[in-house]
Amino acid sequence: MTTVFEPVSGLLATLDLLQTSQAGAVLHLRLNRPAKRNAISDTLIQQLHTAFINLPEATKAVVVSGEGSHFCAGLDLAELVERDIHSAVLHSRQWHAAFDAIQFGSVPVVAVLHGAVVGGGLELATACHIRIAEDSAYFGLPEGQRGIFVGGGGSARIPRLIGVARMSDLMLTGRVFDADEAGHMGLVQYRAADGAGLAKGIALAQRIATNAPMSNFAVMHALPRIADQAQSEGLFTESLMAAVAESTPDAQVRLRAFLEGRAGKVTKS
Numbered sequence: 001m002t003t004v005f006e007p008v009s010g011l012l013a014t015l016d017l018l019q020t021s022q023a024g025a026v027l028h029l030r031l032n033r034p035a036k037r038n039a040i041s042d043t044l045i046q047q048l049h050t051a052f053i054n055l056p057e058a059t060k061a062v063v064v065s066g067e068g069s070h071f072c073a074g075l076d077l078a079e080l081v082e083r084d085i086h087s088a089v090l091h092s093r094q095w096h097a098a099f100d101a102i103q104f105g106s107v108p109v110v111a112v113l114h115g116a117v118v119g120g121g122l123e124l125a126t127a128c129h130i131r132i133a134e135d136s137a138y139f140g141l142p143e144g145q146r147g148i149f150v151g152g153g154g155s156a157r158i159p160r161l162i163g164v165a166r167m168s169d170l171m172l173t174g175r176v177f178d179a180d181e182a183g184h185m186g187l188v189q190y191r192a193a194d195g196a197g198l199a200k201g202i203a204l205a206q207r208i209a210t211n212a213p214m215s216n217f218a219v220m221h222a223l224p225r226i227a228d229q230a231q232s233e234g235l236f237t238e239s240l241m242a243a244v245a246e247s248t249p250d251a252q253v254r255l256r257a258f259l260e261g262r263a264g265k266v267t268k269s
């Protein structure tokens with residue numbers, strides 16, 4: 001069955017560096033600056049932030065991809081040259097706000113990655129919850145070569161996925177990981193052939209959208225915080241989150257459906 005995505009109207013339609021379309025509960029948001037390899041300019045970071053804090057009401061999961069030959073070339077280096085120290089720190093904080101709106105937003109986000117996923121592009125990808133790499137995808141942090149440092153949350157998010165040693169390697173030596181390497185080290189959870197990533201991303205987003213909203217909320221908001229806590233505090237937070245989730249009407253309906261034989265079983269896929 002093919003899923004038909006329709007262009008989104010309203011505020012999101014005014015964001016010219018993003019292409020947004022919706023099919024039911026899934027919003028597809030495509031970076032739309034292919035001539036600059038989707039490099040993230042001030043306008044693009046603002047538009048990403050705006051989009052994620054204004055998702056259409058029906059949205060229960062988002063798929064992010066990039067138009068053209070690469071997912072994202074990172075920070076728009078043309079805008080960096082003239083920045084003074086105060087505007088530089090504010091600029092980084094603007095990226096943090098935008099990517100926090102993704103990681104700690106209202107719905108899970110699936111990133112479909114191809115071509116260059118570098119610098120700020122990798123920071124964007126790691127703010128998403130699920131990552132799919134097509135064969136062409138490659139991952140790097142050229143900040144070291146450019147004389148700068150990550151500023152879009154990379155130092156907080158990337159080591160949590162692949163460790164400080166691997167991130168140091170990317171930054172110090174300019175090493176680039178291919179899609180298979182990224183898969184093996186857990187930087188991406190799924191692999192796809194070139195051109196097949198979007199369909200995979202949409203299928204996963206559709207599946208995610210069927211979960212109880214409170215369960216998805218708990219995964220997005222509680223899980224990473226618990227992972228950052230000491231075990232004792234983490235277990236306590238878990239108990240509170242579990243009690244909240246179990247007490248929702250949604251959970252009651254779903255549990256009853258299983259007990260009465262009306263819900264799917266867990267099977268090998």
Ligand code: 1HE
Nearest residue numbers: 035036037039073074075076077078116119120142151152
């Ligand atoms: C750009 C950018 C950019 C391309 N800022 N304009 N990121 C980087 O260091 C990566 C820099 N980019 C590249 O290494 C390559 O462009 C790619 C491997 C991504 C793509 O190569 P290719 O051959 O397909 O395209 P291209 O010919 O290099 O680029 C096409 C155009 O996009 C060209 O502009 P044009 O006007 O000459 O056509 C490029 O200048 C432009 N372009 N990438 C500005 N990044 C919050 S801190 C985050 C810090 C970072 O992200 S640092 C990493 C920056």
